[in-house]
Amino acid sequence: xxxxxxxxxxxxVLDRVVQAxxxxxxxxxxxxxxxxxxxxxxxxxxxxxxxxxxxxxxFRAVMQSPEGEAxxxxxxxxxxxxxxxxxxxxxxxxxxxPAAKPFxxxxxxxxxxxxxxxxxxxxxxxxxxxxxxxxxxxxxTGWGICLDQLVKLAGQI
Numbered sequence: 150x151x152x153x154x155x156x157x158x159x160x161x162v163l164d165r166v167v168q169a170x171x172x173x174x175x176x177x178x179x180x181x182x183x184x185x186x187x188x189x190x191x192x193x194x195x196x197x198x199x200x201x202x203x204x205x206x207x208f209r210a211v212m213q214s215p216e217g218e219a220x221x222x223x224x225x226x227x228x229x230x231x232x233x234x235x236x237x238x239x240x241x242x243x244x245x246x247p248a249a250k251p252f253x254x255x256x257x258x259x260x261x262x263x264x265x266x267x268x269x270x271x272x273x274x275x276x277x278x279x280x281x282x283x284x285x286x287x288x289x290t291g292w293g294i295c296l297d298q299l300v301k302l303a304g305q306i
Contacts, residue, residue: 155271158280159277160272161274161283161288162270162271163269163270163288163293163296164270165268165293166262166265166266166267167265167266167268167296167300168264168300169265169299169300169304170265170266170303171260173303173306174259174268175231175259176303177302177303177306178235178257178299179235180200181198181199182198183302183306184198184200184210185198186298187295187298188295189210189212190290190291190294190295191294191298192215194212196211196212196213196219197211198211200226201226201243202226202229203229204226204228204229205225205245206225206226206229206243207223207225207226207243208222208223208237209221209223209224210222223239224238224239224240224242225238225241225242225244225246227254232259233258234256234258235255235256235257236255236256237254238251238253238254239254240253240275252279252283253272254273255270255271255272256270256271257269257271268296270292270296272288
């Protein structure tokens with residue numbers, strides 16, 4: 150899968166250079182025990198995380214609100230290029246089975262830059278309504294907080 154062209158009507162992007170080694174960021178994205186520590190903005194938590202790191206493999210999280218409400222996310226990995234690219238979607242389930250209510254596809258790319266890592270996370274949506282919903286849910290703030298949490302964790306692993 151090639152890197153998707155950004156369509157500002159349909160896509161949201163977080164693009165930042167962070168002071169953390171690419172290998173540690175990759176570990177934090179691909180090891181469930183590490184993902185659980187940063188994958189949603191505090192005070193939310195991740196109670197369950199499952200990653201089968203291969204195309205067609207499962208990517209599943211259960212996020213818990215501060216009130217204890219569970220918010221499951223279930224999807225499929227589409228592309229895995231170690232330490233460079235990770236693509237997952239909720240459009241498909243593990244084994245490339247169609248999902249009932251797709252929302253977005255995530256494309257994460259990592260590259261060495263300026264003594265750190267260029268971190269680009271793209272959220273691709275099927276229509277403008279889903280993009281707007283995701284933005285109103287706090288995409289920029291939430292994904293930015295999560296990236297800050299990831300960078301802090303990378304300094305500890």
